[in-house]
Amino acid sequence: MASDEKKLHIAMFPWLAFGHMIPYLELAKLIASKGHRISFISTPRNVDRLPKLPPTLASLIDFVKLPLPHVEYLPDNAEATIDVPLNLVPFLKKAYDALQDSMTLFLEDSRPDWLLYDFAPYWLPAIARNLGIPSAFFSIFTAACLGFLGTKAQMGERKSPEDYTVPPPWAPFPTTVSFRLFEVLKIFDQGVTGVEEEVSDIYRFGEVLQGCDVVAVRSCMEFEPEWLSLLEDLNRKPVLPVGQLPTTAYDSEDDTDSWRWMKAWFDRQSKRSVVYVAFGSEAKPSQTELSEIALGLEQSELPFFWVLRTRKGPADTEVIELPEGFEERTKERGIVCTSWAPQLKILAHESVGGFLTHSGWSSVVESLQFERPLILLTFYADQGLNAKVLDEKKIGYLIPRNEQDGSFTWDSVAESLRLVTVEEEGKAYRDKAKEMKRLFGDRDSQNRYVDSFIDYLESRNPSTTSEG
Template identity: 60%
Template sequence: MAIHPEHKKLHIAMLPWLAFGHMLPYLELAKHIAKKGHKISFISTPRNISRLPKLPSKYSPYIHFVKIPLPLVENLPETAEATIDLPREKIQYLKIAYDGMRDSVSQFLQTAKPDWIFFDFAAYWAGPIAKENNVPSVFFTIVIAAVLGFCGPAPALMAGYGSLDELQVLTTSPKWVKFPSTVAYRLYEVLRMQDSFIGNVSEASDIYRFGAGIQSCDLLALRSCSEFEPQWLHVLEELHQKPVFPVGQLSPLTVDNGDDEKNVAWTGLESTIKQWLDSQEKRSVVYVAFGSEVKPSQDELTEIAHGLELSRLPFFWVLRKQLGEFDTEMIELPEGFEERTKGRGVVCTGWAPQLKILSHESVGGFLTHSGWSSVVEAISYEKALILLPFLNDQGLNARLLEEKKMAYSIPRDEREGTFTRDSVADSLSLVILGERGKVYRENAKSMRELFADKERQEMYVENLMEYLQEHREIKKENGDTTQIKES
């Protein structure tokens, strides 16, 4: 149907989970939507909003931050408002506090009356309260289609898993995947995240939250593109029988963030980092970082460190020794490691400018946990990937990347997840220098266009917005009674 120009602009509320690996992709999508003149109400807690990257002035008129404080919850420190502030065992209390935001979110929907709300997996209650307020909803998940497709239909997700024996099914390709695929969890990955499947002290397990969110939404959106995983997007359409929209990879190179990461001046401490990178040979440096939520065990840290030492490759390592100030178990580098690798390697225990580092010509590969934001950033700058997944969707991401010969995973014990310093060193040398690693280096370059093409990214956002606009017009013409039909 034709959309009248005066009716084109939408007001969209966004409710991401309280993890920067979720909030930042939501914010990237918000910028793409704001670029088209639509209004965004971005809902989060006061401290999280203050820690988000400053918006370029061009987006400020369109993106409004809505601050909703977390209720006080026993066992959750008052200043902890995101997963980055907490060790893993305390994140369940953050979910309890997050669930306590639902009345405030409902009140916002009543008063602001947005045209749509985009909500994340943890806010599984957002779909029902949106319906109560006559606001259609989008379950926008930052995971890729392969991850969501592997997990299965909403009723099965909501039923959950009662025991370790039941969890073993997650180590094989599911029956609803009709094509050959190696996408499945390793046993050690399942064992490490049993609470995500079986539950914790919060009112719902992670897997239940995913299922309930998918079941209650009007439309499913995810960080993907049809050229990259067409079969998995089809699996989602078959499983959920509702509209499925990939929103693109949301590469940082496809939206104006106020500067060009490659050319903007490196300031302060960054200048020291740049000087060191400038002194290294092209494509020789291994960049090592495991995101904001991963802290290796002490044994894993020791093997990674010795592996870097054995590889003889120059490296820049962003190391998180603890997960927030309330993490009492700090990990430490092997004695004498920094002295032995001085000049050849740098260990940074604070913040580092990841995009600037990845954009530097001396960086040849990225040793990463396989978080999808890190994968997208690496491919955007044509960096080869060496994978060491730990939690959540990381293992499934790694399987898909391996299938596509886009990355190489460090070999590990299937049950324990252990790995050796030799396997670390050999994997790094293979990908950065070896003939066998040439395919990973070349695919990192060839996939850049798919991941970081501005026109392609614009197309995905435009397709989504056209659908959302059209549905609003249908609602108006039918007195807000029409249900969304699959397109």
């Protein structure tokens, strides 16, 4: 191992969502495993809820807890998107933006060799530049998602929701990647125009892309080479894929206890017969959507394991409920779990034959590393673009919906589940999932991407290139 003087100190600052913090932590673990030092910056409650580190890495990853400033309308103890309903997320962003001073003090004091940040802190590139700290926008979004958004100037060209329902005119290759109208309408006010004088997500993306020195993307050349190449052409700066970052779990005793009864149930099911249903920490179906999903599962006659979040934190007043009698009618072949469940262990179990998912990229990666075919039902944010990428490559099957309002029916849910999981016509999706395992589950390939990324960071850093 090289001497300590040659090792990097990298600071990481993800957005306050577990779908962002977990990939950041995976990258942190991979970089730390090469002997480099990480400062992982978030709020106290979020740090305490992150998965435990392997003992071998604990000394190399330092968790920096920055208290989240109080903001009006943001509930006490709400420090991540998992804690609040969608209408309160703008206040979480306002609190995150108020971390500007404490982030500046941390950077002045610690002087990391590199700073990696998410899409949200539009104010951070300028701070890093003023302090002479090289910075990278580490995107947990796919290259297709970033390529669809375009540059800061191109983002300003789209004025109406309909502008987001067609593929980007700057893509020099054929693609179907775009939002459906109901998907963009859900995010247009907050994401594009900004509400109540808030900073829009589009503005955040534009500033971060323009202000960083390097764009690091959770992706690989084997999966989306055309989009990675387009990103580099558009932004005129290095675009570095860091691999798909499949989640690695370090088991605690609590996890083992929770898993014991679940495993016993999965062990009783036939091989590749179970539909696993989970919509991540961000997505929550409406009451109507929940009812259609439930009746579709019932009608499919397939065994199922459903991890269901009925509310998003104490401030969520819209608690959703399963149709009356549903659990009683399906108890012989299905389980609804309203507590935490170990998704990696579930997807790894041989009885799982299909995954009904919101198309969040961490869930996609976890599913494909275990060869599980995908049935796609999007709810929010980048999920619509992810689903189009998967649909275009015939890796996932989109449940048919009304393009205007997003409505769908229980029979389309049932038909989609059966098609992908057991029927002959869906064999192509099952075969494609097997084929994708080598892209999404190959640890050697993942290591090569991280090695290449570190090589780049070292080559651009004076403290590691000069003689110690």
